[in-house]
Amino acid sequence: MDRRLTTGLAALLALLPLACSAPPSGDGGEFRDQLIFSAPADATTLDPHNTTDTESDQVTMMVFETLIGFDDQMQIVPRLAEQWSVAEDGVTWTFRLRRGITFHDGAPFDAEAVRANFARVLDPVARHKRLPLFSMIDRVDVVDAHTVKIVTRFPFGAFEPTMAHVSAAIVSPTVAARAGMDFGKTAEATSGTGPYRVVSWKKDQEIVLERFDGYWGEKGRTRRIIYRPIPEAAARVLALEAGDVDVISRIPSNDITRLETLPSIRVSKTPSVGAQQFRFNLTKKPFTDRRVRQAISYAINRRAIVDNLVGAFARPATGALTSIMRGYANLGEIPYDPERARRLLAEAGYPNGFKTRIATTPRYPMGVELAEAVAADLRNVGIDAAIDVYDWGTMVGFWQGLPPEKNPQEIFIMGAGASTADADWGLRPIFQTAPTNENNYGYYSNAEFDRVIEAAMRETDADRRQALYRRAQEIVYLEDPGAIWLYENLYIVASRAAVSGLRASPLGVVTFQRAVVSR
Amino acid sequence: MRLVARGLARLVPVLAAISVIVFLIVHAIPGDPAVIAAGLEASPDTVARIRQELGLDRPLHVQFVSFVTRAVQGDLGVSIRTGVPVAREIAERLPHTAALAFGGVLLAVVLGLSAGTWAAVTRRRWVDRAVMAVTLVAVSTPSYWLALMLMLVFSLHLALLPSIGVGTPAHYVLPVTALGLQSAGLIARMTRASLLDTLDQEYVRAARARGASRARLIARHALRNALLPVTSLVGLRIGGLLAGTVLVESVFAIPGVGRMMVDAVIARDFPMVQGGVLVVATLYVVVNALTDVASALADPRVRA
Numbered sequence: 001m002d003r004r005l006t007t008g009l010a011a012l013l014a015l016l017p018l019a020c021s022a023p024p025s026g027d028g029g030e031f032r033d034q035l036i037f038s039a040p041a042d043a044t045t046l047d048p049h050n051t052t053d054t055e056s057d058q059v060t061m062m063v064f065e066t067l068i069g070f071d072d073q074m075q076i077v078p079r080l081a082e083q084w085s086v087a088e089d090g091v092t093w094t095f096r097l098r099r100g101i102t103f104h105d106g107a108p109f110d111a112e113a114v115r116a117n118f119a120r121v122l123d124p125v126a127r128h129k130r131l132p133l134f135s136m137i138d139r140v141d142v143v144d145a146h147t148v149k150i151v152t153r154f155p156f157g158a159f160e161p162t163m164a165h166v167s168a169a170i171v172s173p174t175v176a177a178r179a180g181m182d183f184g185k186t187a188e189a190t191s192g193t194g195p196y197r198v199v200s201w202k203k204d205q206e207i208v209l210e211r212f213d214g215y216w217g218e219k220g221r222t223r224r225i226i227y228r229p230i231p232e233a234a235a236r237v238l239a240l241e242a243g244d245v246d247v248i249s250r251i252p253s254n255d256i257t258r259l260e261t262l263p264s265i266r267v268s269k270t271p272s273v274g275a276q277q278f279r280f281n282l283t284k285k286p287f288t289d290r291r292v293r294q295a296i297s298y299a300i301n302r303r304a305i306v307d308n309l310v311g312a313f314a315r316p317a318t319g320a321l322t323s324i325m326r327g328y329a330n331l332g333e334i335p336y337d338p339e340r341a342r343r344l345l346a347e348a349g350y351p352n353g354f355k356t357r358i359a360t361t362p363r364y365p366m367g368v369e370l371a372e373a374v375a376a377d378l379r380n381v382g383i384d385a386a387i388d389v390y391d392w393g394t395m396v397g398f399w400q401g402l403p404p405e406k407n408p409q410e411i412f413i414m415g416a417g418a419s420t421a422d423a424d425w426g427l428r429p430i431f432q433t434a435p436t437n438e439n440n441y442g443y444y445s446n447a448e449f450d451r452v453i454e455a456a457m458r459e460t461d462a463d464r465r466q467a468l469y470r471r472a473q474e475i476v477y478l479e480d481p482g483a484i485w486l487y488e489n490l491y492i493v494a495s496r497a498a499v500s501g502l503r504a505s506p507l508g509v510v511t512f513q514r515a516v517v518s519r
Numbered sequence: 520m521r522l523v524a525r526g527l528a529r530l531v532p533v534l535a536a537i538s539v540i541v542f543l544i545v546h547a548i549p550g551d552p553a554v555i556a557a558g559l560e561a562s563p564d565t566v567a568r569i570r571q572e573l574g575l576d577r578p579l580h581v582q583f584v585s586f587v588t589r590a591v592q593g594d595l596g597v598s599i600r601t602g603v604p605v606a607r608e609i610a611e612r613l614p615h616t617a618a619l620a621f622g623g624v625l626l627a628v629v630l631g632l633s634a635g636t637w638a639a640v641t642r643r644r645w646v647d648r649a650v651m652a653v654t655l656v657a658v659s660t661p662s663y664w665l666a667l668m669l670m671l672v673f674s675l676h677l678a679l680l681p682s683i684g685v686g687t688p689a690h691y692v693l694p695v696t697a698l699g700l701q702s703a704g705l706i707a708r709m710t711r712a713s714l715l716d717t718l719d720q721e722y723v724r725a726a727r728a729r730g731a732s733r734a735r736l737i738a739r740h741a742l743r744n745a746l747l748p749v750t751s752l753v754g755l756r757i758g759g760l761l762a763g764t765v766l767v768e769s770v771f772a773i774p775g776v777g778r779m780m781v782d783a784v785i786a787r788d789f790p791m792v793q794g795g796v797l798v799v800a801t802l803y804v805v806v807n808a809l810t811d812v813a814s815a816l817a818d819p820r821v822r823a
Contacts, residue, residue, distance in 0.1 A: 036774075041782070044600050052558025132562040185603055203611050204774035204782075205685065230683055230772040231781075234667055239682045239772075242674040373656075393550030393787045400554040400566055 022139025032517040034224035035499065036245040037510065038236050042204045042229040047167040049121040049128040057166050057419075058509045059207055060184075063104075064169035064192035067162060068094050074324055074421050074506055076160045080109065080170060080193065089253040090460050091138075097146045101216045103172035105199040106437030111120070111142040116173040118150070120399060126181065132166035133425075157459045158424035161240035161326060165420045166507075195220045195513050205228060219514065221501065225512045240265065240494060245517075246517055247495040247502065247510065254364060256312040259494050267494045271324045273418040273426075274489035276310075276355040276364060278374060279442040279482070284410050286354055293481040296411075297342035298337040299381040305373050306487050320427065320477040322488040323468075324506045326498050327423025327456075331477050334485060341381045351384025357486055359412040363392040367413055374411075374484065385411065399441040407441075414441070414483070421506060423469040428453050433483050444482045449475045525774060526808025533804050534797065538590065541796045542583055545598075545789045551575075552599045552787035560654040573599060573789075586793065595791030595797070600783070605794035609776060613798065616764050616775035619698060622691055623760045626699035627706055628753060634703070635710025639718070640737055650707065657704030661718060662763050666697035683772040694771040698763050701755040709752050713745040720744075754810035814822055 041057040051057060078084075081095040083444055101109040118140040121128050128215050136156045141149040142449040152159060162168065171183065172191035178462060179189035187198040187207075195217065196209035207227040211220040213378075228245060230236040233252045239245045251259065259265045279408050280287040280296075287293060295471070302316045354380075360371035368389055375385040388409075390398075418426035432453055433445040442493040455469035476482040493504045501514035535793060553570035570576050574585065589596065595605035620702050638650035674682035681690050718721060718741050765777035776795055783791035 043604065127565055127568045129558060129565060131565065182603065185601065203608065204772075204778060214630060228684065228772065231778060232770045232772070235670065235770045235772065238667070238670045238675055242670070242678065242682045244674065244682045244684070391550075391785065393552075393555050393785055394548075396554050397550040400551070401558070431628070504656055 006267060030518055031222065032519055033222065034226055035222045035247065035515055035517050036226045036228050037247045037249075037250045037512070038230045038239065038245040040229065040231050040233070040236070041074055043201075043207060043227070045184045045200070046190045046198060046207075047128070047337075048167050048171065049117075050132050050184065051167070056506050057177050057507070059198075059209070060165055060169065060192075061194075061509050062168070062196040062209055062512060063190065063194045063198055064171060065194050066164055066166065066168045066170070066467075067097075068423065069164050070505070070507070072163075072503055072505070074326065076164055078460055086159075086460065091152045093150045093159065094143070094150070095148050095150065097148065098216065100321075101191055101193055102214055103174070104192050104212055104214075105175050105191040105396075107172050107174040107191075109147045109170065109193055110145050112145075113170055113173045114148045115140045115142050116176070117170045120171075120173075120176060121167070133162060133165060133420075134166060136162075142280050155217065155458050157457055157465050158420060158422045161420040161422035162425070167419075178218070197224055220510065220513050221516050237494075240496065243496060246499050247493060247515075249493050249510065251492050251494055253310060253312040256492055256494075264497050265494055266499070267492065268504055269313070269490040269492055269503070269508060270507045271322065271421070272417070272489050272491040272508055273322055273325055273421050274415060274491070274508060275322050275487045276314070276370070276424060276489065277317075277414055277416060278358065278371075278411050278484040279414045280444075280484075281407055281410050281412070282443045283405060283407075284444065286348065286350060287410065289348045289513050290480045291344045291348040294478075295341040295348070295380065295381065296345070296383070296484060297334055297341075297481050299341035299383070300334075300374060300377045300484055300486070301336040302333060302486060303336065305370065309369050309373060310487060311490050313365065313490050315490070316487050317485040318488075320422055320473040320482075320485065321418075322506075323369075325418065325426055326470035327426070327466060329362050329466075329473045331473060334478070338377075338381050345381060346385075350382075351379075353384060355384045355386075356410045356431070357388055359390060359398070359409040360389045360394070361390050361395045361413060363391055363395070364413055364415050370486070371413065407452060411484070412441075413441065417508070419507060423472075424444045424453075424457055427469070427472055427476070428457060431476050444476070445469050446475055446480050446482075449480070526811055527776060527805070529808070530801065530804045532798060535570060537800045538587060538797060539583075540794070541793050542586060545636075545787070546582075548635035548787070555786050556599050569599075579691065586790075589798065590793075595794035598791045599788045600786045600791070605790045608719060608779065609794055609798055612774055612776045612779050615773050616761075616768070616777060617802075618691065619694055619764050619767065619773060619775060620757070622695035623702070623763070624753070624757060626695055626757060627794055628758070630699070630703040631706025632710055632749070633695050636708040636714060636737070636742065636816050638707070638715035639711045640733075646797045647711075649663075651711070654704035657700045658708070660701065661772065662697050664702060664765050664779045665700060666693070666767055669693045669697055670710050670770075672724035684772055689769075694767050694773060698767045701763075702753075702760060705756065706749060706752060709749050710745065713781070717741045717745040750810060750814040754807050754814075755812070757806050760800055762802060 027453055036502045038053055041055045043059045044053055045051055045056060046060055048060040064081050067079060068076050069079040071077045080098055086093050093301045097111060102269045103109060118137060121130055121134055122137060136152045137476045138151045138153045175189060175191040176183045182189050184190050187201045190198045195212055195215045199210045202207045209225040211223050227445040230239060236248050237255045241489050256267060260267045270442040280293055282288060306314055306316050318333055319329050319331045356370045358375055360367045371387045375387055378385045384441055398407050431440060431444045431449060433450050436441055452468050452472045456465055459465040459468060477485060490503055493510055495502060498518045499515060501516050503511040505511060520532050553566050553573060553575055556569055557566045574582060586798050598608055634650050638647045641647055669680045673680045680692050684690055726736055764775055765781055768775040768778035780792060780795040
């Protein structure tokens with residue numbers, strides 16, 4: 001076993017310099033012609049304009065492409081557009097498209113396809129789930145066959161990261177027109193320009209992707225990528241160890257530490273856009289008083305929580321955004337200071353604390369344990385917090401579709417993760433005063449924050465934008481806390497040692513284009 | 520024949536009752552399917568649109584009537600989560616669940632009967648004791664834990680069988696074992712007890728006195744009568760086995776109806792939950808009708 005592994009590794013190492021420049025070499029020879037990836041759930045749909053879950057994004061990322069995209073460091077890079085620029089007015093964006101690209105079904109990619117796609121995602125009747133992300137687009141004009149102009153309603157500072165979001169992907173207009181609302185529901189009704197095309201989709205069993213030989217860019221190195229959902233975490237880990245799958249994600253924290261010690265397994269940890277926090281329901285007393293929220297913030301021993309509960313996949317928060325996000329400002333860890341917490345509580349008129357409830361869900365890793373840790377820290381400063389555990393469906397029901405006065409939750413767990421990796425989407429929908437905001441489940445409202453965030457959204461100058469977001473984070477992180485900021489997540493992927501060339505993205509998806517599995 | 524008809528006639532009121540209960544339960548549990556389907560980053564507009572599209576904004580009784588009228592025509596609606604017709608989603612998955620459940624029953628019956636008979640008729644006490652001990656362990660082992668242990672031993676350490684997925688018969692060995700072993704234990708214990716009882720009966724002693732061979736005695740005289748309570752137990756266990764597929768399908772990543780229903784409940788995918796329960800309930804009633812027929816064939820008293 002060991003010798004086989006070493007030989008395999010040696011062969012792999014010897015090949016690496018070659019492999020970097022060599023054409024696709026995933027068939028036969030040193031490498032297997034397929035790679036199996038397992039996550040907890042099947043994709044819900046392969047229509048990038050109509051998904052909000054990571055599992056679907058994971059697959060659509062390989063099948064579809066955007067005009068501009070993110071590289072590994074979350075920098076904006078050209079994709080289907082080879083060049084782009086914004087006019088003096090700050091609202092007119094011109095994209096020059098790459099020529100000679102075809103969709104998997106053979107339809108040509110051109111300016112008309114781009115126009116049709118934004119018309120599709122913005123269609124007020126179809127109302128695709130990703131419509132809100134693009135609501136700042138006023139119109140899309142075809143200039144010539146390979147140039148489009150996108151005009152926004154106002155100068156939008158986060159335009160580029162929004163265009164790099166997977167839901168700005170260009171789907172085949174031919175297949176989309178034919179399939180209508182059924183686009184993305186079967187392999188046949190799915191077609192993009194990406195390095196892999198969907199050849200079959202057996203629900204809950206597997207999605208088979210095959211290298212698209214007509215791909216314009218660097219072709220996939222492994223012929224087939226198979227996406228095989230395994231709902232049970234323990235089984236997913238076992239299947240990896242048994243070699244029945246090559247790569248897995250969403251690993252229980254105690255297994256992460258164990259897998260790291262195995263020579264046959266590699267564990268990668270990538271800083272991500274995901275963060276864990278508890279929010280306050282600001283329509284409820286005493287959370288209306290910012291001193292109470294500050295007190296709670298100082299009462300929490302984040303270091304202990306990270307060290308004892310989630311160290312395998314997290315590090316303490318240092319701001320209201322995660323450190324790899326555009327617009328992040330490093331405001332430092334919030335110190336653990338129960339004395340100060342008690343003082344603040346006394347100032348706010350609660351020298352003996354008060355009673356409250358913490359709502360949580362096991363859907364988040366360690367969700368229940370986190371609530372218990374927070375409750376223990378709060379008890380230490382006199383706040384008596386009872387814990388309510390809900391399943392995901394019930395939890396979401398409290399947040400959406402209920403008017404503020406009807407939401408019974410007082411402190412509730414919440415995962416954050418702006419899928420554009422940008423401060424705008426990471427702060428504006430969540431903390432801007434209702435009704436302009438739509439996901440402000442804690443009913444946070446701070447006039448200065450609103451002003452700053454609005455100005456930042458319209459600011460296209462990078463430095464001024466950064467300064468505005470810094471100010472916004474000082475408010476919501478420290479001065480008038482909008483949440484109990486806990487930690488930022490690392491995106492954990494485990495693979496067999498035979499696998500190389502994987503790229504894990506901070507968005508919580510894996511890129512397989514360069515991945516190979518040695519025999 | 521009349522028996523089959525009677526069994527099937529029972530299907531109608533049972534399904535009617537089940538559809539009412541399931542409909543009420545899914546609508547009573549907290550959580551809004553439109554909200555979950557829309558996702559956390561969606562706007563209230565999107566949620567409202569989805570709710571309207573799904574008809575969730577209509578009064579409950581209107582929703583129920585429309586559900587029933589469509590269901591009797593074989594239309595189970597469209598999945599909220601995936602937008603695919605429920606009937607198609609179920610049809611795609613039912614063969615996997617059926618194969619798993621059939622395998623589980625087969626394993627339970629064959630293993631249970633042989634072990635139980637062996638324990639009852641052996642003249643070596645230690646065989647009896649050993650069989651009873653093993654079946655006790657089988658009965659008290661939760662299938663979830665057993666499933667993971669089987670994977671650990673046979674896939675990871677011995678590398679004999681695939682750990683997850685479907686495709687070849689080998690893929691079914693571990694799931695079927697995890698599913699059927701508990702029932703096998705129960706059936707074995709029931710068979711042994713019942714057979715020991717029967718072997719004590721006058722007519723068996725009489726047959727022995729007439730000089731019937733031991734094998735013939737057990738096979739023709741004792742076992743046939745001893746099997747009556749076992750048959751009803753098997754009928755009952757099928758319900759348990761169908762429920763067990765939920766866990767086993769999740770652990771072994773088998774794309775079956777049970778796992779589909781778990782996902783559906785989490786997502787409050789009402790049409791999918793209702794459709795799934797209706798189909799599984801139908802299966803259960805049909806299979807039970809069949810076991811009734813089987814016991815009738817074995818016992819003239821039930822036939823009357």
